[in-house]
Amino acid sequence: MTGASVAVPVVDGLFALVAGEARLTGTRCASCGTHYFPRAISCRNPACRDKQVEPAALPNTGTLYSYTIQHYQPPPLFRMDDWAPYALGVVDLGEGLQVMGMLTGVPLDEIRIGMALRLVIEPLYLDAERGEVLTYKFAPLGGEQAA
Numbered sequence: 736m737t738g739a740s741v742a743v744p745v746v747d748g749l750f751a752l753v754a755g756e757a758r759l760t761g762t763r764c765a766s767c768g769t770h771y772f773p774r775a776i777s778c779r780n781p782a783c784r785d786k787q788v789e790p791a792a793l794p795n796t797g798t799l800y801s802y803t804i805q806h807y808q809p810p811p812l813f814r815m816d817d818w819a820p821y822a823l824g825v826v827d828l829g830e831g832l833q834v835m836g837m838l839t840g841v842p843l844d845e846i847r848i849g850m851a852l853r854l855v856i857e858p859l860y861l862d863a864e865r866g867e868v869l870t871y872k873f874a875p876l877g878g879e880q881a882a
């Protein structure tokens with residue numbers, strides 16, 4: 736509204752700060768307990784009768800299930816100002832839920848399947864109108880930025 740520096744999520748409703756901690760915002764089926772991310776409008780479990788879903792803050796730690804190194808620029812929505820090859824991981828959050836996200840804070844050649852990760856919120860790029868555009872990523876759990 737004013738030109739003041741603000742920060743906005745790259746897509747509304749993907750993540751939120753809950754008690755100061757970054758959490759992905761998903762949904763959970765009230766009937767069968769299946770979790771969804773991004774949010775689902777109804778349960779997709781064919782065996783589920785009720786299908787009524789409710790918002791759920793998902794676990795913010797997990798383990799790396801799989802990953803790939805991206806050597807090309809992401810689509811415009813996820814553009815980056817300082818682009819370089821980056822790792823895209825599939826992170827197992829438990830609850831039967833696997834979430835895709837960029838990896839950060841770890842050199843590409845030190846990424847290991849099964850490593851413990853935590854959710855972080857980082858700037859993706861600076862938008863002239865919207866300010867700093869944020870996204871969620873996964874960083875090594877417990878480790879600071881690798882030296």
Ligand SMILES: [Zn+2]
Nearest residue numbers: 764767778783
């Ligand atoms: Zn269900």
